[in-house]
Amino acid sequence: MTDIDTEPRVDGSARVRTRSERSAVLRLSEEAAAQIGTEPSHEDDHRVLLNMGPSHPSTHGVLRLMLEMEGETVLRSKPVVGYLHTGMEKQAEQLSYLQGCTNVTRMDYASPLFTELAFSLATEKLLGIEVPERAIWIRMLMSELNRMSSHLLFMATNGMDLGAVSMMIYGWREREEVLRFFEKVTGLRMNHNYIRPGGVAADLPDGWQADVERLLEIIPPRLDEYDVLMTGQPIWRDRLQGVGAINTDEALALSATGPILRSTGYAWDLRRDEPYLAYPEVDFDVIVGSYGDCYDRYAIRLNEIRESMRIVEQILDRMPAGDYRIQDKKVTPPPRVRIDQSMEALIHHFKIFTEGFKVPEGEAYAAVESPRGELGVYMVSDGTSTPYRMHVRGPSFINVQCMPHMMQNGLIADAVAIISSVDPIMGEVDR
Amino acid sequence: MSDESAAVEDSVSEDSVSEDSVSEQTAPQRFGARCGESSGQAVLFATVDQYADVCQAAFDDGFDQLIDLTAVDYLTFAGARPLPTEVAAERYEVVTQLINHQRRERIRIRTQVPADHPEIASVFDLWPGSENLEREVFDMFGIVFTDHPDMSRVLMPESWDGHPLRKDYAIGSIPVQFKSASNQR
Helix, strand or coil, X not given: CCCCCCCCCCCCHHHHHCCCCCCCECCCCHHHHHHHCCCCCCCCCCEEEEEECCCCHHHCCCCEEEEEEECCEEEEEEEECCCCCCCHHHXXXXXXXXXXXXXXXXXXXXXXHHHHHHHHHXXXXXXXXXXXXXXXXXXXXXXXXXXXXXXXXXXXXXXXXXXXXXXXHHHHHHHHHHHHHHHHHXXXXXXXXXXXXXXXXXXXXXXXXXXXXXXXXXXXXXXXXXXXXXXXXXXXXXXXXXXCCCCHHHHHHCCCCCHHHHHCCXXXXXXXXXXXXXXXXXXXXXXXXXXXXXXXXXXXXXXXXXXXXXXXHHHHHHCCCCCCECCCCCCCCCCHHHHHHCHHHHHHHHHHHHCCCCCCCEEEEEEEEEXXXXXXXXXXXXXCCCXXXXXXXXXXXXXXXXXXXXXXXXXXXXXXXXHHHHCCCXXXXXX | CHHHHHHHHHHHHHHHHHHHHHHHHHCCXXXXXXXXXXXXXXXXXXXXXXXXXXXXXXXXXXXXXXXXXXXXXXXXXXXXXXXXXXXXXXXXXXXXXXXXXCCCEEEEEEEEECCCCCEEECCCCCCCCHHHHHHHHXXXXXXXXXXXXXXCCCCCCCCCCCXXXXXXXXXXXXXXXXXXXXXCC
């Protein structure tokens, strides 16, 4: 791509392990960067330190990049994060397990249900409870729909970042259809607080099947339109193929998960490999790429929407009847009607929402496959009704580490394509 | 309904009993550290001196990816932690989660880090993906990872004083302390 790469490139994981000047990661403090400034260096190489963001249309929020440039070529870079840091992990130590979901749902705002799910699974692991069958299938239905809406958002922003501006409108349009269903079920388009320890907040509304069937009907032809608009287009392919390539060794070494790891041809999907919910009972394929470039990551996400729809279709046929939350008095508030009839129910309701329920001492880790990779919650309980420590393993936070390695020796214009294809959600990066 | 909830409670207490007895009686070793189980997951208990060797042994055994690295400050923890006898409880605990994709196996290494000397070896050379996670632990807990390529804050501003996730770091009513651009780290 560029002819300035005269030194032999170290390949594989050795490349990402290097600490030397030739590493792709620019390890530079603000102070040192301020001293260097943006003037070209006086040596022969004419290197320039360029700042990109934090407010830049392509950075998906407030990601800032410090780029060491030589001409149009990126040599080293440093993603500077933390602009959205609001101390959510500290906050979680003040909130009860029931309130916790309202907090974690605001981390990855494009796929909020996954963080709620991981939080609930970790809590349930500590409690040692099993949620009813219907709750499991509702959780699975909502997760897969959320994966669709999240990937549709990616389609929109990825298109916009690369100049396919009309794609932005199409992607948002389809995503809105899914969000409309979420609003019907949870009351909110985003930040649902729907999946809670013990089950879900409410049963699916009457006629939900018709709504889901409608989604399954309208979205596939529109995905075919995306194929026409982007997948087969020579301009689109030129813009993405071979850009930001990363191989399996590098992705594993950098702790990358999700579409980034799968784009290198490594089939690893927690839904299949470490199953949770009822994923062993449904049929779906794990989509993998082969070159690990931006195009593969785009194609994986497009096809994952199709796979999610396949799962949703199976859920539609097999949704079991029964309770949507566990009937364990310790965890679940009594039904609304009982509060009018029974004093105990009223007290119980009051206690659960003021004190919260106590969780036995211990520590647990629960992970789910979010649209961005492994989303895990590590929870330590000291036997009270608030977590002693709650840590979220945000896939975006770890995946941004791949960016410098993908950008090295590429053009600055490709940096935009790479940021977009890593698909970081800054709410989750900064927490 | 009441029968069901009683059954659930029974299963809870059974689990916690069997969990304790596993870590107390059998005392198995793995990668040179005591191992046990917590919520159905394999856990290794290491001291800060053992940590680097345990990680190297795990790496050689095929744990090819570092999934997560975080820390817990046990300063105000009321109960007693179920640690093996030869590992003394310290204020901080660095929690490293590793995965072996071939065997589909996960382990969690819980390393005790003393409060008066919060320093631990970096695992950057084994798993470079630990770079940001170790920076975050340094930022939030003030635990220094020796031989880390860039031991600096990642989420808080570089000029920030204190480490927010420590249990003795007050919440609320903290004056915002952003300063001008050029300052010390």
